[in-house]
Amino acid sequence: MMDVGAIDRSATSGTGPLREASPTVKLAALALILAATLINWNVLVLAGVFALLLAAMAWGQLRAPLALGLAAYPALFAVIFAFASAPDLTTAAAIVAKAVTAALAAVLVVLSTPYPQIFAHVQRIVPGIVGDALLMTYRSAFILLEKFSSLLVATRLRSGDPGRSIVRTMKMAASALGGLLLYSMDLAQRDYDIMRVRGYEGRLRIVPNKTRNRLADVVLLVAGAAMLATSVVFRLGSATLNPYSWIVPLPGVALLALAAATGRRRA
Amino acid sequence: MSHIHIPDGVLPTWLWVLGWALALLVVTTAGRIAERADIRRRVPLVAVVSALMIVAMSSEIVPLAYHVNLTVIGGVLLGPVLAIIAAFIVEIILAMLGHGGVTVLGLNTIVIAIEMVLGQALFAAFIRLFGKRKVAVAAFIATVLTLACTTSLVVGIVALSGPAGASRETGALDPGTLKFANPFAEDVFRLGLFSGGEGHGSGSPKPAPGAGKPALSVGRFAAVVYTLGPIGWALEGLLTAWVLGYVSRVRPELLWPKGRRRSRRQGDDAREASADAEAEPAGGDRS
Numbered sequence: 124m125m126d127v128g129a130i131d132r133s134a135t136s137g138t139g140p141l142r143e144a145s146p147t148v149k150l151a152a153l154a155l156i157l158a159a160t161l162i163n164w165n166v167l168v169l170a171g172v173f174a175l176l177l178a179a180m181a182w183g184q185l186r187a188p189l190a191l192g193l194a195a196y197p198a199l200f201a202v203i204f205a206f207a208s209a210p211d212l213t214t215a216a217a218i219v220a221k222a223v224t225a226a227l228a229a230v231l232v233v234l235s236t237p238y239p240q241i242f243a244h245v246q247r248i249v250p251g252i253v254g255d256a257l258l259m260t261y262r263s264a265f266i267l268l269e270k271f272s273s274l275l276v277a278t279r280l281r282s283g284d285p286g287r288s289i290v291r292t293m294k295m296a297a298s299a300l301g302g303l304l305l306y307s308m309d310l311a312q313r314d315y316d317i318m319r320v321r322g323y324e325g326r327l328r329i330v331p332n333k334t335r336n337r338l339a340d341v342v343l344l345v346a347g348a349a350m351l352a353t354s355v356v357f358r359l360g361s362a363t364l365n366p367y368s369w370i371v372p373l374p375g376v377a378l379l380a381l382a383a384a385t386g387r388r389r390a
Numbered sequence: 391m392s393h394i395h396i397p398d399g400v401l402p403t404w405l406w407v408l409g410w411a412l413a414l415l416v417v418t419t420a421g422r423i424a425e426r427a428d429i430r431r432r433v434p435l436v437a438v439v440s441a442l443m444i445v446a447m448s449s450e451i452v453p454l455a456y457h458v459n460l461t462v463i464g465g466v467l468l469g470p471v472l473a474i475i476a477a478f479i480v481e482i483i484l485a486m487l488g489h490g491g492v493t494v495l496g497l498n499t500i501v502i503a504i505e506m507v508l509g510q511a512l513f514a515a516f517i518r519l520f521g522k523r524k525v526a527v528a529a530f531i532a533t534v535l536t537l538a539c540t541t542s543l544v545v546g547i548v549a550l551s552g553p554a555g556a557s558r559e560t561g562a563l564d565p566g567t568l569k570f571a572n573p574f575a576e577d578v579f580r581l582g583l584f585s586g587g588e589g590h591g592s593g594s595p596k597p598a599p600g601a602g603k604p605a606l607s608v609g610r611f612a613a614v615v616y617t618l619g620p621i622g623w624a625l626e627g628l629l630t631a632w633v634l635g636y637v638s639r640v641r642p643e644l645l646w647p648k649g650r651r652r653s654r655r656q657g658d659d660a661r662e663a664s665a666d667a668e669a670e671p672a673g674g675d676r677s
Contacts, residue, residue: 127448130487157492161399193488201397207614208548208607222397226488233486245482248414250421252433257479259437260444264483267438267445293625296458297632300446304463304633305641307438314434323433325425 127268133234141183141235143336149232155347156228159354160221167368168357169220172350174375176227181382185234194227243329255327274299398491401551410496420474436472439464440479462509462533462630473506501540509536526635533627541619549608
């Protein structure tokens with residue numbers, strides 16, 4: 124089960140330049156990195172982007188197991204998709220690399236930015252009900268995940284360990300989900316009552332945070348732009364540049380080693 | 391098959407941009423319709439049902455490495471308009487957690503919204519056909535049919551990108567001819583790493599246009615999806631049947647719109663009366 128609590132702790136507490144950077148800049152850098160990932164199919168260029176993201180993760184003092192665990196999840200489905208549709212091994216590797224790189228970029232933003240700051244930007248372009256429900260969904264997900272864990276434990280205590288029996292596992296999951304569904308309806312009612320009492324009139328206002336580290340903003344934007352530029356250049360000039368693709372991951376690997384060494388000294 | 395588990399950058403740009411545009415249009419329209427009614431009531435309801443779906447999608451059934459979606463249950467609880475909003479919210483949060491691509495978010499929203507709306511409509515139709523006593527049967531058939539339809543929709547989306555689209559996307563733009571050439575045609579691993587690039591350049595013969603272009607195999611993708619899919623449909627169908635069967639026994643007013651509307655209205659009236667009663671002395675104190 125996804126540890127949403129750990130994700131939120133990482134986003135709201137702790138230090139590091141990634142957490143201090145402006146949420147708007149982080150989203151802009153994410154867009155640049157996604158564009159870099161979309162444009163290029165060269166596995167080594169994608170590996171270069173991935174290495175730079177790993178360096179950013181170490182520089183930002185984010186928990187590697189958590190970030191990599193989340194980023195690895197789409198790899199599972201990408202492998203299936205690649206197996207099902209890719210014509211050769213190189214294309215399959217590129218499909219998986221694209222999935223993991225794009226996911227790691229998104230995960231780094233989520234692990235370093237409190238969720239209202241991310242959703243504040245979405246709120247600007249969608250109707251009020253969508254923006255507000257988005258904010259409340261994230262909050263409710265915490266409550267429901269915790270409740271679901273205890274319901275699963277309760278069900279297991281009542282009916283015993285299902286072992287490898289699929290039917291028993293399914294029945295246990297259904298029983299816990301049924302209880303969770305009823306609980307969530309009660310939660311919606313309680314939220315509604317609280318919102319009435321607090322005078323909610325159809326808009327939750329979020330004030331975007333300002334940057335606490337201008338240097339981090341500049342580094343993020345420059346790095347994002349550099350990744351996109353590299354990706355574009357290697358796509359446009361692929362016929363000439365492909366033999367030299369092995370150079371692309373080197374800066375990322377060097378920066379990762381530097382960030383890891385600095386981090387170890389700090390620890 | 392709630393998400394298109396296709397990574398960013400695989401589908402052609404026109405397709406995912408169209409998906410985003412369609413999703414924003416549909417979500418904005420649904421949002422405007424939903425705001426005409428009591429928004430304070432609807433925001434928490436959409437939020438908890440979306441959160442419920444996120445919890446389900448992030449929880450794996452261990453021996454099978456399969457996660458349920460609860461899309462049909464979500465559709466039944468929310469109705470068509472709010473289901474579209476919930477689909478968008480679920481996909482945004484999942485994309486931010488790395489579960490589903492950012493570019494395919496629009497297409498994912500369309501697929502999951504169709505799954506929720508169709509699931510709800512089929513469930514209602516089967517309840518009319520079998521009666522309210524056969525909730526589990528209606529839920530199972532509705533879920534399996536819905537998932538079969540949306541799986542076909544996903545295969546259709548991949549087919550839309552097509553071999554031509556896929557090969558164009560895997561190529562590199564040749565600025566001289568403004569045509570896309572395949573970056574793998576000259577083998578990035580062999581020439582770039584193991585041969586150090588010798589023989590590459592003007593001396594090496596250029597491949598024929600279109601030769602060796604990697605194209606996604608829609609047929610193989612469909613074969614894999616339609617082989618693995620029915621297992622997932624059956625599991626999701628069983629789970630939905632069990633959960634909705636359970637809800638129909640303990641809290642039937644959640645499933646039957648008439649009863650739900652009536653009980654809500656009664657509940658609202660009672661709550662409003664008690665809130666007014668509580669507010670009066672507080673107002674009196676302030677004045």
